[in-house]
Amino acid sequence: MHSLSSHVLALQSSRAGKSTRAPRTFGRGSGEPARAEQVSARDSVRLVVLEEFQRTVPDKSPARVLLVDADPSALRRVGSRLSDQGYGVVAVSSFEAAKKRFEAINPELVVAAIRLQAFNGLHLAAWLRFHRPSLPIIITHTNHDIVLEADAQRLGATFVVQPLENPEFWQSVRLAVGDPRLNDGPSVMPQSGGA
Numbered sequence: 001m002h003s004l005s006s007h008v009l010a011l012q013s014s015r016a017g018k019s020t021r022a023p024r025t026f027g028r029g030s031g032e033p034a035r036a037e038q039v040s041a042r043d044s045v046r047l048v049v050l051e052e053f054q055r056t057v058p059d060k061s062p063a064r065v066l067l068v069d070a071d072p073s074a075l076r077r078v079g080s081r082l083s084d085q086g087y088g089v090v091a092v093s094s095f096e097a098a099k100k101r102f103e104a105i106n107p108e109l110v111v112a113a114i115r116l117q118a119f120n121g122l123h124l125a126a127w128l129r130f131h132r133p134s135l136p137i138i139i140t141h142t143n144h145d146i147v148l149e150a151d152a153q154r155l156g157a158t159f160v161v162q163p164l165e166n167p168e169f170w171q172s173v174r175l176a177v178g179d180p181r182l183n184d185g186p187s188v189m190p191q192s193g194g195a
Contacts, residue, residue: 062088063177066107068098068124069140070117078111078164082173095119099127107135109176114141114148122148125155136176140164 065087069075072093079091090105092098095116102110110128112121121139128135137157141148144161152159158176160169174181 062086063109063179064088064090064105064107065173065177066098066101066105066110067091067112068095068110068116068121069093069113070115071113074113074162074164081165082111085170085173087173087177093117095124095127098124102128102131109136109138109173111138111140111173114139122151122155122157125152125157129155138169138172138176140169 065082067075067079067082067089069078069091070093075091075093079089082089090101090107092101093116095118098110098112098116110124112124114121116124121141125137125139128137133156137152137155139148139152139157139159140162141159142162149159158172160166160172173179
């Protein structure tokens with residue numbers, strides 16, 4: 001809010017000084033053509049307030065999660081549980097499909113199993129690091145393997161042992177997407193029959 005106040009004060013002081021401004025050009029977003037408009041000082045204040053508001057208001061849309069696992073039953077089970085928790089889930093079963101969907105949906109989190117047909121989750125994590133270094137990634141495996149865990153950590157990914165119904169997985173998901181339910185208890189997922 002402090003930066004909003006400084007923007008408004010700067011614009012108000014320039015308005016008080018009755019400075020004349022040339023027409024300003026505003027783009028409507030990246031990739032769209034800019035158009036020239038006459039902008040009064042009052043309109044400038046409104047635009048600054050609107051821009052600041054858009055930056056500070058949290059997005060209410062669900063966090064997009066790209067779920068990658070070669071096991072169709074795991075995709076269905078974990079995908080439905082992520083959806084039940086309010087996340088937008090896109091589930092794919094291979095490295096190649098994950099690359100295509102990643103570019104299409106721009107996820108906020110990728111959850112990938114180690115086993116992904118010809119490639120593995122670590123290959124995907126390396127590819128993702130190259131394309132978006134700050135993307136949170138969770139790598140899952142059926143058992144604890146210190147070598148795989150070290151490789152995942154080297155790639156900046158979180159390593160979680162399945163079953164994914166465990167509290168560690170859900171805490172990792174919430175932390176990765178900045179979910180405000182982070183401290184809502186150890187687990188929001190009831191243990192179901194068959195893991």
